[in-house]
Amino acid sequence: MPVNVLFSARPAQWPIYKPLLTKGLTEAGVDFHLATEFEPDQVDYIVYAPSGGLLDFTPYTRLKAVLSLWAGVEKIAGNATLTVPLARMVDHGLTQGMTEWVVGHVLRHHLGMDRHITVQDGVWTPAPPPLATGRQVCVLGLGALGEAAARALAALKFDVTGWSRTAKDIPGITCLHGPDGLRTALSRAEIVVLLLPDTPATVSILNADTLALLPKGACIINPGRGPLIDDDALLAALNAGQVGHATLDVFRVEPLPADHPYWAHPNVTVTPHIASETRPETAAQVICENIRRGEEGEPFLHLVDRSLGY
Numbered sequence: 574m575p576v577n578v579l580f581s582a583r584p585a586q587w588p589i590y591k592p593l594l595t596k597g598l599t600e601a602g603v604d605f606h607l608a609t610e611f612e613p614d615q616v617d618y619i620v621y622a623p624s625g626g627l628l629d630f631t632p633y634t635r636l637k638a639v640l641s642l643w644a645g646v647e648k649i650a651g652n653a654t655l656t657v658p659l660a661r662m663v664d665h666g667l668t669q670g671m672t673e674w675v676v677g678h679v680l681r682h683h684l685g686m687d688r689h690i691t692v693q694d695g696v697w698t699p700a701p702p703p704l705a706t707g708r709q710v711c712v713l714g715l716g717a718l719g720e721a722a723a724r725a726l727a728a729l730k731f732d733v734t735g736w737s738r739t740a741k742d743i744p745g746i747t748c749l750h751g752p753d754g755l756r757t758a759l760s761r762a763e764i765v766v767l768l769l770p771d772t773p774a775t776v777s778i779l780n781a782d783t784l785a786l787l788p789k790g791a792c793i794i795n796p797g798r799g800p801l802i803d804d805d806a807l808l809a810a811l812n813a814g815q816v817g818h819a820t821l822d823v824f825r826v827e828p829l830p831a832d833h834p835y836w837a838h839p840n841v842t843v844t845p846h847i848a849s850e851t852r853p854e855t856a857a858q859v860i861c862e863n864i865r866r867g868e869e870g871e872p873f874l875h876l877v878d879r880s881l882g883y
Contacts, residue, residue, distance in 0.1 A: 575605050576603065576605050576606070576617040577606050577617050577618075578594070578606065578607045578618045579609070579619045579620065580620045580625075581620065581621050581622070582642055583625065584609075586642075586853075590853055590857060593857035594857050597857050597858055597861030597862075598861050598865075600861075601861050601864070601865040603864055605864070613632035613634070614632060614633070615635060616633050616636055617635060617636065617637050618636070618637055618638055618639075618640060618864055619636065619639045621649065622641070623649065629654050630657075637657060637658075638659070638660060639655060639658070639659045640660050640860050640864070641659065641660060641661050643662055643851065644662050644718070644851070645661075645771060645798065646877050647770065647772070647883075650877055650879055650883070658873055659877040659879065660874060660877065661875050661877050661883070663875045664852065665855055666851075666852030666854065666855035666856070667718075667849050667850065667851050667852060667855070667856070668717055668721045670848070671721070671722065671796060671849035672718075672722050672725045674848040675725075675766055676722070676725050676726060678794050678820050679710060679726060679731070680729075682820070683731075684702050705731045706730045708731055708732060709731075709732045709734065709761050709762055710726055710731045710732065710733050710762065711733075711736065711758045711759065711764070711765045711766070712726070712735045712766045712768060713736050713768065713778065713801075714736070714767065715736070716768070716883070719735065720741075722766060723735045723743065723746050727745040727746055728745075733747065734746070734748075734749060734758045735747070735749070735758075736748075736750065736758040737749075737750050755778075755783070756783075759783055759786040760786045760788070762787060762788070762791055763791050763792070764794065765787065765791060765794065766795075767793070767794070767795040767796070767798075767801050767802070768796065769798065770798065770883035771797075772881060772883060776801070777800065777802065779793065779803065779806070779807065781809070781810075784806055784807065784815060785815065787815065787816065789814065789815055790816070791815075791817060792816070792817055792818045793819040793820070793821075794819075795819070796848030796849070799824040799825040799826075804835075807819060808834055808838070811838060811840050811841065818842070819840065819842070820841075820842040820844070821841065821844070822846055822847065823848075828845065829845075863875075
């Protein structure tokens with residue numbers, strides 16, 4: 574019997590994903606029906622994004638899994654009506670896009686590019702940066718995105734420390750974990766990259782106390798989640814010179830309100846949530862593979878631990 578796959582995302586995404594999912598499921602040998610509407614009790618899989626508006630999963634009594642198009646699942650992980658497996662999006666297109674953005678901004682701060690671009694006062698002041706081997710970079714979060722970014726930075730010979738909730742072992746990366754590990758990681762970090770999920774345990778992980786651990790003048794790069802940073806504490810640290818610059822791609826409220834202090838601060842770079850996004854071509858491959866796995870009785874990829882929120 575064909576499996577029914579409900580696409581629940583923004584309507585504008587349907588014409589993009591329909592041919593990709595159709596092709597992928599066909600090539601995977603799955604007998605399927607794919608649509609944006611079914612009777613709820615006839616749905617086997619939901620391809621999901623919060624923008625689709627689906628909140629109550631109770632009527633979906635035949636549901637086998639919810640497959641998210643988003644890497645972040647904070648908008649659904651706590652939904653009490655969802656009792657089936659939930660898989661988050663991990664795809665190589667999204668990972669590569671994030672890695673490129675992170676490496677670009679780490680190099681920007683490492684090389685002092687802002688100073689070279691903006692200072693046009695006719696004063697010849699040669700001040701070459703150290704080599705990457707002399708620059709300490711800390712990546713907070715060693716999931717798929719964080720590990721990929723950390724590996725890319727280490728390949729450029731940066732001195733990379735990675736921090737995660739639990740112990741990790743990544744060749745070429747100094748891996749720390751737990752509260753003591755966080756303090757150690759931050760105390761040596763000239764550039765900090767945040768790639769943690771948004772969970773109760775990570776909200777405001779950069780706050781007045783943890784920002785004070787950084788070497789004076791450290792740079793913050795946040796392409797992860799807005800709530801990871803206590804905004805008032807960061808602004809205070811910037812004004813005091815404790816933090817030299819913050820490059821921020823994500824915010825607690827998006828779009829960032831026009832009157833937010835970040836816009837006018839001379840030591841803040843705002844980018845409009847562009848570090849990376851789900852690429853339909855590669856994301857569809859991940860979705861189709863998970864549906865194939867579900868039908869073959871194999872474990873789903875990238876399952877969310879609902880107790881942790883990621």
